[in-house]
Amino acid sequence: MCDTCGCGQTNNPVTFNKPEEENEPVQHDHSHGQPHDHPHDHSHGNVIQIEQDVLSTNNLLAERNRGYLEAKNITTLNMVSSPGSGKTTLLEKTIQNLKKELQFFVIEGDQQTMNDANRIHATGAPVIQINTGNGCHLDADMINKAIKNLDVADNSILVIENVGNLVCPSLFDLGETYRIVIISVTEGDDKPIKYPTMFHTSDICIINKIDLLPYVDFNIEKAKEYALRVNHHLQFFELSAKSEEGMDKWYDWLKSQA
């Protein structure tokens, strides 16, 4: 143990005080001036156990969102996918065809532009655009602010179109009722095992653009098999938002949620 500076004394941390202060501890300088002839540990510091989940703030806020939305009987869908899978087209068609039966509110997430919000606005559904700037995902705090701003009605359907990204949004609970992952047949059928975290955390998988199946190598059964390996509980919808093939089952499911 070093009597000069106190290092190595586990319960007696090094203190730094000015000379004029009471009980003057030694001003601490590691070039001690005099050589030591004994070995000692120069690593300082007290170890304080924290044991705090890194995403705890987001998760708590997500639960607050969930409670608020449940109390108002709002079914909330968090739509996640790669860019270009057809989320916005699917949403446009869904709102156009169901708006007489269901009330939709939409939160759009993109790095930049109002393009998607403008498309949804044209359908008549109230919409708010979140531009994340450089951000690669939406988080619960953004949704909390957007819900307040959007004034979502009781007994409605709130759709959150997340930033097009199959990796990052998977870690951020928003308080949704269902997470819906969308893949299109122009992508590889091994997407579920290439990006398993997103498929693992989703409830529903929509396979979009099935009108293009004759022109691409996408094997729909293989894609479903891969997805089920990652998540046994996934429910599938195979459809084309463009040709509207397969949309009826999707609409029936949505209506059953209201």
Place this chain on the structure above:
Amino acid sequence: MHEFSITMNVLNIVEENAMELNAEIVHEIEMDVGELSGVDYDALNFAMQHTKKSELLEHANLVINRIPAKARCKACKHEFDIKDYYTACPDCNHFDHDIIQGKELRVKAIKID
């Protein structure tokens, strides 16, 4: 690169705790990060180097405890090591399992003065 926003969360947690304890400097941040946490170790290290700019945190070393992933088969209850979500149970070949370890993403401890 969600590792940057993860890092911001880590630094908020560390800063909050360090300030509560009247720390003048944080020497070390120790984290438990599971292999299936969805966070890349190198990206986390990289993000940390470029975000800890405050006087309190700038000298803090990041120590990552890599937690290997384990699953328990829902069919036969066998526990086994996994590297991904889609490995079948080595005993009964079933794919349905619970991840019982390897999703950790937490600040375990800090070393302060």
